[in-house]
Amino acid sequence: MADKQHLYLVDGSAYIFRAYHRLPPLTNPQGTPVGAVYGYTTMLWKLAEDLDKAEGPTHLAVILDKSSxxxxxxxxDQYKANRPEPPEDLVPQFPLIRDATRAFSLPCIEEPDVEADDIIASYARTAAAQGWDVTIVSSDKDLMQLVGTSEAGGTIDMLDTMKSARIGPDEVQEKFGVPPELVGDVLALMGDSVDNIPGIYGVxxxxxxxxxxxxxxxTAALDAAPDMKKSKLKERLLEHRGDAELSRVLVTLKEDCPLPMPIEEMKxxxxxxxxxAAFLSEQGFNSLLRRLQGGSSAPGPTTRLHPAKPQNKGEAHAPEGNRQPLPDMPAVDRGAYECVQTPEALDRWIDKAFKARLVAVDTETSELDCMACDLVGVSLATAPNQACYIPLAHFNVGGGGEDMFAEKPQQVPMDVALEKLRPLLESDAVLKIGQNLKYDVNVLARLGIAVAPIDDTMIISFALDAGRSQDGIGGGHGMDELAQRHLGHTCLTFKEICGTGKKAIPFGEVALDRATEYAAEDADVTLRLYTHLKPRLAVEGGTRIYERVDRPLIPVVAGMERHGIKVDREQLANLSERFATETKRLEGEIHAIAGQEFAVGSPKQLGDILFDKMGYKGGRKGKSGQYSTDQAMLEKLDAQGxxxxxxxxxxxxxAKLKSTYTDALQQAINARTGRVHTSYSLTGAQTGRLSSTDPNLQNIPIRTEIGREIRQAFVADDGNVLLAADYSQIELRLAAHMADVAPLREAFAAGEDIHNRTAQEMFGEVDRDTRARAKTINFAILYGISRWGLAGRLGIEPDEAQALIDTYFARFPGIQRYIVNTLETVRERGYSETLFGRKTWFPRINSKNQAERQGSERAAINAPIQGTSADIIxxxxxxxxxxxxxxxxxxxEPDGVRMLLQVHDELVFELPESLVEKATPVIQRVMVEAAEPTVALSVPLGVEIGTGQSWDDAH
Known part of the structure; x- marks a missing residue:
């Protein structure tokens, strides 16, 4: 037994909502929703295991909210008035979550009319006053008021299990800028929109x-307000003092609640x-039951989790995904990993991988840029907990860093290790599995190793669950998040290993034992994710999109990143200089109009000038108390003259073009290649489009003169040219096919200008004005635009815009049928689907929140079309x-045809000028026939091709 008592208080309410959002809806054999119960059970189990391994915990209780x-x-009376009711499918899970806690034989404490935070505060203060140490398992900012040391020597800290981070007085000070005892004062001033605590408006x-x-x-801050110099802040402090004092009472934790159970009984x-076992069996959590029984088969009738099904049409959908329970495998044991420091040990692992026929691979590097980094080490995994790390370029901690005198630990020489690994990594007989494997492919390709064949857990997750995260933005495919969601495991973070800020060290200086835990865990977790996710592809209909579209693209995109593209540094420098001169001139003109100098780049100062000083109407303030000066607002004022x-x-x-492109592109030129190497994300947009970062080459303005000048800086090597191949109006062509719009199909088949055809159908005549309006309408309708949105784009009244929408649907009824059918399908199933079977999930399509629901509806209308376009390219x-x-x-090959860039519907190649005539028909044929034979389109695809010395010249 530990010398000192240590009480852990688990904020169970926070666990519940984390568990609910972690997994898709699931039901037990009785048909009761249990997704949150399952997630809660795995999270509580993991916490219990972690505490069992740790030194110190002697007592524990789970604290829950009993009532609202x-x-x-x-x-x-307005306290928490804005909080929405809990989701309908979560309500019946609350009793089961309490049952789950008690099934672990852990105290489960809840009291009517008392919040869980107050119960936690009362237990924490009582235990600390008796000299006990207390750890609150939560990241709730309100509970940070409790952190510190009692007069009896008992300490109170917090444990954020999401980040595996301890929160003590120093961390509270870093977060709030004040010690824990003053956190309540800060919270009282700033308020809390979630709990509807007023605070002081604008603070x-x-x-x-x-x-x-x-x-x-x-109190001192409020008392000082009358003597402050005149300002908005002074006015607010004086006007809203009562709100602040009320808020201070509301955020103060009640520390003297009656204790339902003596702390001594929480042993x-x-x-x-x-x-x-009885609880797991009743709920059908068989993989957890087998884990409890040490891997043996569960007794009794076979049960399993089932995807939840909506009871009636129109109810919140229940995604059918994630039918598989968590993998039946042992818990992650970092102590089981091996650090490979001899050629003989490396041979043994390579032999093991060949026998396993598959191996998870991960690289550790000196930096994130795969084209500039150095390889530091490689990790492999062949089965759960059977993983190793092969250090290749480590220096001992404290050895002076990477210099000639730094002492190196024993490692396999880099050249020896790479030659031994090459046959394995290039063997067709062994499947290589990675998480974002494109990065590792590029790192190893620079060292002469062509990794193949491959599977990628990040891409598999995207093929299954794009858009499925609760925020609905398509994120959530990183390894750490996948490990939490699917395995209930918290991975070591890079910051934990290398530190942060000035104390951060390169990975090559991390001690080998810690480096092994971190690196080998990455490979181990990747293998576990693969074991869980890959079978879901066949069950959930994701195999076609993954195998025929996404997986073949990984090495292709990796090659494009390695090729990079040449930019003219001198031209970019000239543009930067010119933009700087122009912005300076514009600043002077803006100051002259305003009648004073101010920071044009400051939204607050600009808002005050526009609406307070100059008196323009329509200004609106956000929660921060400052006026909105976003693009839409400025365009509205511009339209008003x-x-x-x-x-x-x-x-x-x-200013944006200068900072984002002309300055940034110069800095992005690789010193070794003299080219710019963008990074493409295969999971960056939930519809399946590629996204480009570091630098982003997909947002350069297309139709402006300045955009053209920037594109002129993208050039070919001497003797070569750039070739740009662009799909012509592909989304409109796909809409004509998918919505079966005969007039549009006929127009495309005849090679007509589609906007002219729309203008004729809509307005009865074609001229410059009607064609421009038709073009706007064509694209706007496909993005589910509202009458107000179309009115804004065309500069007309909403009623007139609605009349145009009605006319459009009357002329092209197939478009309206497509929109109605698409929305009905998505509301029922929870996802849209491209012609190639790519699913995009919309968790908020049935939200009671109008803005959330309408946003999802607009995205759902366009997703099948934009997603199909992305699949085709x-x-x-x-x-x-x-x-x-x-x-x-x-x-x-440098003297052949190399594909360099993909920008939306366009591919950019570099090739010798002598090959243009031969390459053009090949490129055009591949792009025109890309949908075949999987999809036979009723509308021909058009591809426009141009060449030139610069990217702009090629258009």
Missing amino acids: QSFRNEIY GPKTATKLIQDHGSL LSSIPPEPL APIATKVLEWRQL KRAMARMGPALAAAGLKPD
Whole structure:
């Protein structure tokens, strides 16, 4: 037994909502929703295991909220008034979550009319006063008020299990800028929109912190307000003093609640298996039951989790994915990993991988840029907990860093290790599995190793669950998040290993034992994710999109990143200089119109000038209390004839182009290759489009003169030219096919100008004005635009815009049928689907929140069309290399045809000028036929091709 008692208090309510959002809806054999119960059970199990291995925990209790009302509602009836009701499918899970806690034989404490935070505070203070140490398992900012040391020597800290981070007084000070005892004062000033605590309007975290730092307390800050110089802040402090004082009462934790159970009875001991086994069996959690029984088969009838099904049409959908329970495998044991430091040990692992026929691979490097980094080490995994790390370029911690005198630990020489690994990594007989494997492919390709064949857990996850995260933006495919969601495991973070800020060290200086835990865990977790995710492809209909579209693209995109593209540094420098001169001139003109100097780049200062000083109407303030000066607002003022808005829009465009492109592109030139190497994300957009970063080459303005000048800086090597191949109006063509719009299909088949045809159908005549309006309408309708949105784009009244929408649907009824059918399908199933079977999930399509629901509806209308367009160009990219090779055009060779960029519907190649005539028909054929034979389109695809010395010349 530990010398000192240590009580752990688990904020169970936070666990519940984390568990609910972690997994898709699931039901038990009785048909009751249990997705949150399952996630909660795995999270609580992991916590219990972690605490069992740790030194110190002696007592533990889980604290839950019993009701939504507390004494604070009597003080302030609007307290938590804005909080939505819990989701309908979560409500029946609350009793089961309590059953789960008790199945672990852990105290489960809840009291009517008392919040869980107050119960935690009362237990924490009581235990600390008796000299106990207390750890609150939560990341709730309100509970940070409790952190510190009692007079009896008992400490109170917090444990954020999501980040595996301890929160003590130093961490609280870093977060709030004040010690824990003053956190309540900061919270009272800034308020809390979630709990509807008023605070002082317009006072955010930074201002609140500074006020408390300057004056020492809330009361002192409020008392000092009358003597402050005239300002908005002074007015707010004086006007809303009562709100702040009320808020201070609301955020103060009640520390003297009656304790339902004496702390001595919360003693932490081994978990009796019988109650837990009975609970797991009843809920159908068979993989957890087998884990409890040490891997043996579960007794009794076979049960399993089932995807939840909506009861009636129109109810919140229940995604059918994730039918598989968590993999039946042992918990992650970092102590089981091996550090490979001899050629003999490396041979043994390579032999093991060959016998396993598959191996998870991960690289550790000196930096994130795969084209500039150095290889530091390689990790392999062949089965759960059977993983190793092969250090190749480590220096001992404290050895002086990477210099000639630094002492190196024993390692396999780099050249020896690479030659031994090459046959394994290039063998067709062994599948290489990675997480974002494109990065590792590029690192190893620079060292002469062509990794193949491959599978990628990040891409598999994307093929299954794009858009499925609760925020609906398509994120959530990183390894750490996947490990949490699917395995219930928290991975070591890079910051934990290498530190942060000035104390951070390169990975090559991390001690080998810690480096092994981190690196080998990456390979181990990747293998576990693969074991879980890959079978889901066949079950959930994701095999076709993954195998025929996404997986073949990985090596193709990796090759494009390695090729890079040449830019003219001198031309970029000249543009930067010119943009700087132009922005300076515009600043002067803006100041002259405003009648004073101010920071044009400051939204706050600009808002005050526009709406307070100059008196323009329509200004709106956000929660921060400052006026909105976003693009839409400035364009609105510009349309009203405000010259200052016109100048600011022009200034912003130039400033953005300078910082984002002309300056950034110069800095992005690789010193070794002399080219710019963008990084493509295959999971960056939930519809399946590629996204480009570091630098982003996909947002350069297309139709402006300035955009053209930037594209002129992208050039070919001497003797070569750039070739740009662009799909012509592909989304409109796909809409004509998918919505079966006969007039549009006929127009495309006849090679007509589609906007002319729409203008004729809509307005009865074609001229410059009607064609421009038709073009706007064509694209806007496909993006589910509202009457107000179309009115804004065309500069007309909403009623007139609605009339145009009605006319469009009357002329092209297939488009309206497509929209209605698409929305009905997505509302029922929860996802849209491209012609190639790519699913995009919309978790908020049935939200009661109008803005969330309408946003999802607009995205759902366009997703099948934009997603199909993305699938088609991806198929073209994957087929391009073999087609060029068959034509003798040597793809990937400096003197052949190399594909360099993909920008939306366009592919950019570099090739010798002498090969243009031979390459053009090959490129055009591959792009035109990319959908075949999987999809036979009723509308021909058009491809426009141009060449030139620069990217702009090729258009």
